[in-house]
Amino acid sequence: MSRRHMNRFTIEQVLDIAEVIHSRGSRKVWRIGDYILKQTPYEGVNNEVATLRFVQQHTTIPVPVVYDEWLSPDRRFHYILESRIPGxxxxxxxxxxxxxxxxxxxxxxxxxxxxxxxxxxxxxxxxxxxxxxxxxxxxxxxxxxxxxxxxxxxxxxxxxxxxxxxxxxxxxxxxxxxxxxxxxxxxxxxxxxxxxxxxxxxxxxxxxxxxxxxxxxxxxxxxxxxxxxxxxxxxxxxxxxxxxxxxxxxxxxxxxxxxxxxxxxxxxxxxxxxxxxxxxxxxxxxxxxxxxxxxxxxxxxxxxxx
The missing domain is CATH 3.90.1200.10 (Aminoglycoside phosphotransferase (APH), C-terminal lobe)
Known part of the structure; x- marks a missing residue:
């Protein structure tokens, strides 16, 4: 799954079938089957995806696989679509x-x-x-x-x-x-x-x-x-x-x-x-x-x- 696949639906349609597993202020995390969608406030920089890919490539540490990232149209929020870690x-x-x-x-x-x-x-x-x-x-x-x-x-x-x-x-x-x-x-x-x-x-x-x-x-x-x-x-x-x-x-x-x-x-x-x-x-x-x-x-x- 990627943002391209998600774009077949409105964000509201996707979130209607998603399970909210964390919510604090404007920070939210949804579970969509075997995927995780994270929303965080965009603060001008977000380094998480680059870090995840580096850690996955250079260490034995188990981390989520990143499928996509994007900003909301108004640039208020940053989104990451990633795999769900079992457990x-x-x-x-x-x-x-x-x-x-x-x-x-x-x-x-x-x-x-x-x-x-x-x-x-x-x-x-x-x-x-x-x-x-x-x-x-x-x-x-x-x-x-x-x-x-x-x-x-x-x-x-x-x-x-x-x-x-x-x-x-x-x-x-x-x-x-x-x-x-x-x-x-x-x-x-x-x-x-x-x-x-x-x-x-x-x-x-x-x-x-x-x-x-x-x-x-x-x-x-x-x-x-x-x-x-x-x-x-x-x-x-x-x-x-x-x-x-x-x-x-x-x-x-x-x-x-x-x-x-x-x-x-x-x-x-x-x-x-x-x-x-x-x-x-x-x-x-x-x-x-x-x-x-x-x-x-x-x-x-x-x-x-x-």
């Missing part, structure tokens, strides 16, 4: 999986993360050399990064500093954050960027991963961001998965500066919400001592409420 999301079947099954799934996802990390870039960019979707790297009112950055100074001065200033964080604290930011330059590796339980498809009987979906945030991110991004939104229903994947990374595959990056990134978020936060200042002090070579371990910080 259920990890979110749907978490409660029925055994402990060993969950651990096996975490090891498989970690293996896929390692496969991706062999691909590198010298810039913060998508697989198609476009700007990246923000992906919470910096909280902003817009949806994509301002540019394709290379250096640490460019990233901090153009992305983090304006966000911190607009939240009322003191200049002195901002300078300390800049001086303690984990290295980005020379550390850009291909990363999925959103490995929450809804994006991991599994066979609940065999307790095996059958696919990884939703690659719209994927790109060449700083290596430490893989680890930091896992605990985004900690304190929610999927903390068990986030903690399990974090432990698996710490045990076998922790990219450089990951522990430093996680606590630094959380300190930034804490200050953006609470510019006078004493907790964030304590975290920053720990980083300063750590970077100074003092006998400080960041192992006890895990991003889950500490």
């Amino acid at each position: 259920k999301s990890l979110k749907q079947c978490w409660g029925v999986l055994s402990r060993k099954g969950r651990e096996r799934i975490a090891r498989t996802v970690l293996k896929y993360m390692q496969e991706l990390s062999q691909f590198r870039s010298d810039r913060l960019e998508s697989i198609s050399s476009n700007k990246l979707r923000l992906n919470n790297f910096v909280p902003k009112p817009y949806k994509v990064l301002l540019n394709i950055w290379r250096t640490d100074n460019d990233i901090f001065d153009n992305e983090y500093r304006p966000a911190l200033l607009s939240s009322g964080v003191d200049d002195g604290v901002i300078l300390v954050l800049k001086n303690t930011m984990p290295p980005c330059q020379g550390q850009y590796t291909l990363t999925h960027g959103d490995l929450f339980t809804g994006n991991i498809i599994v066979d609940p009987v065999k307790e095996q991963v059958t696919g990884i979906i939703d690659w719209e945030s994927a790109g060449f991110w700083p290596a430490w961001f893989q680890y930091a991004r896992i605990t985004l939104g900690a304190g929610g229903w999927d903390d068990e998965w986030k903690a399990l994947l974090s432990r698996a990374m710490k045990a076998t595959h922790l990219p450089p500066h990951s522990k430093h990056g996680r606590i630094w990134w959380d300190a930034v978020y804490e200050l953006l919400d609470h510019p006078g936060s004493s907790l964030a200042r304590e975290w920053i002090k720990e980083i300063i001592r750590y970077l100074a070579g003092e006998n400080v371990s960041l192992n006890n910080y895990d991003g889950f409420g500490l």
Whole structure:
């Protein structure tokens, strides 16, 4: 099936026989037999199709097959028609999986993360050399990064500093954050960027991963961001998965500066919400001592409420 085949019918006729399997705001996903149709707001760039085709060609990671993509006539929405990955999301079947099954799934996802990390870039960019979707790297009112950055100074001065200033964080604290930011330059590796339980498809009987979906945030991110991004939104229903994947990374595959990056990134978020936060200042002090070579371990910080 392709858009050409779908054009035999109006979009309304197609969606009348489709099953809505996800709907959040203007983001919608329909199941049409063995096909998936995704609608996302068009933000001037969409890198997902290029990423899916690259991953399918160069890795063993099971991903959907892309049949077509197009924009709505008014360019408000981007559509992807792709194959449906068999199985259920990890979110749907978490409660029925055994402990060993969950651990096996975490090891498989970690293996896929390692496969991706062999691909590198010298810039913060998508697989198609476009700007990246923000992906919470910096909280902003817009949806994509301002540019394709290379250096640490460019990233901090153009992305983090304006966000911190607009939240009322003191200049002195901002300078300390800049001086303690984990290295980005020379550390850009291909990363999925959103490995929450809804994006991991599994066979609940065999307790095996059958696919990884939703690659719209994927790109060449700083290596430490893989680890930091896992605990985004900690304190929610999927903390068990986030903690399990974090432990698996710490045990076998922790990219450089990951522990430093996680606590630094959380300190930034804490200050953006609470510019006078004493907790964030304590975290920053720990980083300063750590970077100074003092006998400080960041192992006890895990991003889950500490």
